[in-house]
Each structure stands twice: as structure tokens, then as C-alpha cells.
Amino acid sequence: MPIALWALVIGAFGIGTTEFVIAGLLPAIAADFGVSIPVAAYLATSYALGVFVGAPVLIILGTRISKKTMLAFLACLFVVGNLVTAMAPTFEIAILGRIITSLTHGAFFGIGSVLAADMVPKEKRVSAIAFMFSGLTVANLVGVPVGTWLSQQFSWQVTFYAITAVGVATVAGVIVLIPPTPKPKVQRIGHEFTAFGNAKVLLAMGITILGPAAFFTSITYIAPMMQEVAGFSPGAVTWLLMVFGFGLFVGNWLGGRYADRALMPLLYFTLAAQAIALFVFHLVAGSQTASVICIFLMAAFGFATVSPIQKLVMDKAKAAGAPTLASAVNIGLFNLGNALGAWLGGVVIAAGFGFTSPNWAGGLLSVGALALAIASGLLDRRDAANALQHAVPVP
Numbered sequence: 001m002p003i004a005l006w007a008l009v010i011g012a013f014g015i016g017t018t019e020f021v022i023a024g025l026l027p028a029i030a031a032d033f034g035v036s037i038p039v040a041a042y043l044a045t046s047y048a049l050g051v052f053v054g055a056p057v058l059i060i061l062g063t064r065i066s067k068k069t070m071l072a073f074l075a076c077l078f079v080v081g082n083l084v085t086a087m088a089p090t091f092e093i094a095i096l097g098r099i100i101t102s103l104t105h106g107a108f109f110g111i112g113s114v115l116a117a118d119m120v121p122k123e124k125r126v127s128a129i130a131f132m133f134s135g136l137t138v139a140n141l142v143g144v145p146v147g148t149w150l151s152q153q154f155s156w157q158v159t160f161y162a163i164t165a166v167g168v169a170t171v172a173g174v175i176v177l178i179p180p181t182p183k184p185k186v187q188r189i190g191h192e193f194t195a196f197g198n199a200k201v202l203l204a205m206g207i208t209i210l211g212p213a214a215f216f217t218s219i220t221y222i223a224p225m226m227q228e229v230a231g232f233s234p235g236a237v238t239w240l241l242m243v244f245g246f247g248l249f250v251g252n253w254l255g256g257r258y259a260d261r262a263l264m265p266l267l268y269f270t271l272a273a274q275a276i277a278l279f280v281f282h283l284v285a286g287s288q289t290a291s292v293i294c295i296f297l298m299a300a301f302g303f304a305t306v307s308p309i310q311k312l313v314m315d316k317a318k319a320a321g322a323p324t325l326a327s328a329v330n331i332g333l334f335n336l337g338n339a340l341g342a343w344l345g346g347v348v349i350a351a352g353f354g355f356t357s358p359n360w361a362g363g364l365l366s367v368g369a370l371a372l373a374i375a376s377g378l379l380d381r382r383d384a385a386n387a388l389q390h391a392v393p394v395p
Helices: 005-020 022-033 042-061 067-086 091-118 122-153 156-177 186-197 199-219 222-230 236-284 288-303 306-319 323-353 357-391
Strands: none
Touching: 005 022, 005 042, 005 067, 005 091, 005 122, 005 156, 022 042, 022 091, 022 122, 022 156, 022 222, 022 236, 042 091, 042 323, 067 091, 067 156, 091 122, 091 306, 091 323, 122 156, 122 236, 122 306, 199 222, 199 236, 199 288, 199 306, 199 323, 199 357, 222 236, 222 288, 236 288, 236 306, 236 357, 288 357, 306 323, 323 357
């Protein structure tokens, strides 16, 4: 892989850490600000909603500057947002910091996906995108557990200061490693919106929302769930998040390796398997061993869909001349799914269904994503049949 991709990996690592580390910090943040666990989870929800809104806005505003310059600006914004969160005197300011940070997320991955695909031969594009997303998986494997440990040993604010340092490294990496990129043509943005009238793009984006929402519904509340139901100590949450991160790593490898061979069958299998893992998790959450296995499986099957769906959206949108905006919006939809998952998990807990209820709620979301994937596959088959019919001359 080109060395320039490492700048994207560093950025993905920082973004992944700041997004997912909230799951391990919720008890500490709730206690510090004197709010309930579901209210503290607004730090996850606000972040995800900020990504959803910020991705298309920043892509549009950045149409007059080069992709490299835009990435450097986004990395600087990431640094500012995490500093505001770390220094927040009130819960409301902490949310503001999370929103500022979230504006980086979608646009960084949207632009980064296009750059990663353009840096390699056509047959390696999914692998290049998956390589960039490996920063996310390593974040969950290393960054999130270390961030949780820092919070337990010192304070949750120290965790965000450490993430800020990663942001500074990202700024340096983008400036030094990413080669100069030309300024885009201004009129191109007018064509970017055409992708959103494509049924296949919309179905893929629907899968993006529901698929990740499924495992995020569960993982957002993993700390109280594992402490209150499975009987793990607070310190065990650190290595449980490492298990989750390892699952994401395996899932990213699985999706990047096999998507080019059989993308839709891979989606059918992983979405169905994720649903099963979550339903089983609800039933066996009282067992520590079974919980560890389910945490790994829901992460692996859930994240195996991410890079293939990102590539699918980019391909369909590129045919309409709209890869960048659609790519960024799809990342925003990924985080809209995260917000949906965090919100739904809080709703079922607040309704009195218990800390294990986010698991069956997430399983239902995964079933919904599977239904959309099947609909997309049927649409592909119909279009292929129509094309074949028109290609065969009538005697």
C-alpha cells in the first residue's frame, strides 16, 4: 500500500478512538456531571448526529479547495473539538466539543475513501479502503481500551487529551505524506446530488444505517450491561472493549478480502449472523464466557459490511459523477445509525426492559438491514435480466 495511506490510517485511528471510547467512559462521565447513564450517552448520540449533518455540509463548503488541504483543515478541527471536550466545565460544553469533533468524521472518511481508491489499481480499491478503515479497527483494539484505562487510572479528561495528541499527529501526517491534489472543478458539486436519486445507492445507504446501528445499540451500554448483568468488574471493561476491537479488526479483514469476490452473498451472511449473535447475547448475557464470545461475533459480523458497502455506494455514485459527496454522506449515515442505536438502546433501558435489552433491539435492526440487502440483490438481478434480454437479438 502507498505510504500516503498511513496518514489516513492515523486519522481513522484518532476518529475511531474518540467515537467509540465513550462506551467505556459513560459511568465516569455520568458521575462527574451528575447525570444518568442514558443522558451521558447523549455524548455518543450528539457525535453521531453531528457526523450526519457535518459530512455533506463540509464536503460542499470544501469544493473550492484541494482534497489534501481539506483533510488538513478537518484534522485541525478534530484537535479543537477534543480539546473543548477535555476542558468542558459543564455537560453542555462537553456535548459542544463532541459536535465540533464530529464535523471531521464524515468528510474525512468520505474524502479519504476516494483518495485511497485513487491511489491503487482498480482491483485493489476495496483493499485500500479497508486499509484506511483498519485505523478504526485498531482504534477499537488498542485506542479504546487504552483510553478507558486512562480514564480509570487518571480521569476521562486525560483520555481526550491523549486523543488530541493523535489529532496533532494526523495533521502532520496529512501535510507530510499526502501528495498534492488538484483543486476540484467548481461545477462538479452540482452533479454530486444525482446519486441520491439512484435506488441502489439509497438501498445501500439504508444498509449503512441499520447494520452498524445494530451492534452500536449494544456496545454503547456494554459497561453497565457487563457490570450489572454479567458481574464483571469496572476494570474488566477495558479488555472487553479489546475483544470488541478485535472483532472489528477481523470483520474489516473479512469484508476487505472477500467483497470483490461475492459482495452481496457476504452481506446476506454477515447481517444474518450479526442478528443471531445479538439475539443470543440477550439470552446469555448473565454468562461471562458467552458474553465475551457474543461481543466478538457481533463486532466481526457487523463491521464486515462497512468497507464493502462504502465501495458499493461509491461505485453506484461514481457512475452518476457523484462519488465524493455520496461517500461522505454514507459515512454520515453510518453515524446516523450509531445515533439510532445509542438512542434505541437508551429507550429500551429507560422503558424498564433491563440492561440486556439493547441486544434484542439491535438484533431487530440487523434483520431490517438484511431485508434491505435482499431487496438490493433482487434489484440487481432484475436489472441484469433486463440487460440480457435487450442484448439478445430477436429472430
